[in-house]
Amino acid sequence: MALLSVENLRIYYNTPVGQVKAVDGVTFEVREGEVFGIAGESGCGKSTLVHSLILRKPPMVHVGGKAIFKGRDLMTLSEEEARKIRYTELSIIPQYAMNALNPTKKIKDIVWDLAREHGYRDRDEVEKLLRERLAMVKLSPKVADMYPVELSGGMRQRATMVVSTLLNPDLLIADEVTSALDVTTQRVVIELLHHFMEEGIVKSIIFVTHDLALLDKIADRVMILYAGKMAEIGPTEEIINDPAHPYTKLLLESLPKMGIQYKKKKLHGIPGYPISLLNPPSGCRFYTRCPHVMERCKEEEPPVVKVGDDHYAACHLLGGDSSE
Structure with missing residues (x-):
């Protein structure tokens, strides 16, 4: 059962030089009783996405899409209605x-x-x-x-x-709560989040991080964001062990692994730099950095393709039929 259903959500920032398309057509759901992970590089839209669910302040604006939480669209709530559910039904541990x-x-x-x-x-x-x-x-x-x-x-x-x-609260958002902590304290925080769910204090958790290794320890499902778009979504084990999207694969290759020395296997960073979300390119937003780029990637936005049980990715390499 979905506690939160987000459909084609678009959250932009108004600036003097135009709108920054921080979250641009993202769709996902958070099911009751699960930890849902959101990961990606800095600037991919993770924090914008979750903060738009609980508190939108200028220059952040809702441009389109829905976020249905317990039968209500969070995007259409008045400030008074939002205040009533904040911390009682929907809460956040801020970055x-x-x-x-x-x-x-x-x-x-x-x-x-x-x-x-x-x-x-x-x-x-x-x-x-x-x-x-x-x-x-x-x-x-x-x-x-x-x-x-x-x-x-x-x-x-x-x-x-x-x-x-x-x-x-029914749904707790944990936004980069481990980013400034040592490894021991990170483990304590993750154990506490699990404990909150086991005790029924919260029903579901959205766990936001740039660290895929942490998601492997806590999340049931994971969504990978890149430049305001969903790149891949699915069960954590599949995302970690059998990623489908080139961006996800490169993210995982950039992580150090236990027992492997640098002189034996060097880490590989992702080439290039994240794109500007003020004027993002047409087509796939990852094509400027993708090692498998094709001509169609530069013109056509990739469809969301089913690649496994409850596992989807948006990439032209995976086929042309949308299975959103």
Whole structure:
């Protein structure tokens, strides 16, 4: 069952020199009970995509498409309607989460402000829940009485996770939550996200990262974005072990592997540079960097082709019949 269904979503940025097509016709769904991964290079549209679901601020604009969440189109909600479901039904652990908490307020005051905004009136009950959740993420209940600046980076990350999930949202967006953490803390964060689902605190998670190795550990399915377009989507195991799109293959080849020394096998980066989304080329957006480019790639946008069970990719190499 789909908790979120996104169809042909287009999110642009208005600038003095034109519109930046950050997300340009993306379609996917997030099913109840799954971790859905979104990956790609910096600037591919990952964060724009997920932030458009929860809070759109100028210069970000919705140009077209739908995002149906529990029967409602998130793109058409009023600010008041969006505010009511934010943190209660749909929540986000933001990028740079370690700096997301108000440094002038204690953790318990931050939580109380959030809970009161959503109709809670018993502060003692809210603070009791806060201390229970802090214990769940291996933080002392005393953290509730501390300011964010008194916490280490890892502690702030976990405190932010508690704040974002305190009201038991159905869908949790984790936007690059491991990017500034050491490997040990990354593992703790991933284990906590799994724990939140096991305990029923959240129903589904969108996990955004540039690190495919992390998605192999947490995600059930993965979508690869390139230049605002979906390149490939499917079960994580298939994406990692049998990628269909040239971009996905190059991303995986650029990752270091355990037990393989550099002198025996060098890593290969992706040639060229990401394209400008202000004036993207016609055809396939990856053709300027693709080692398999054909003439039709420069003129025709590739169809979405089924390449496996629940596995799709957008590439002319895979055939010409659209199976979207």
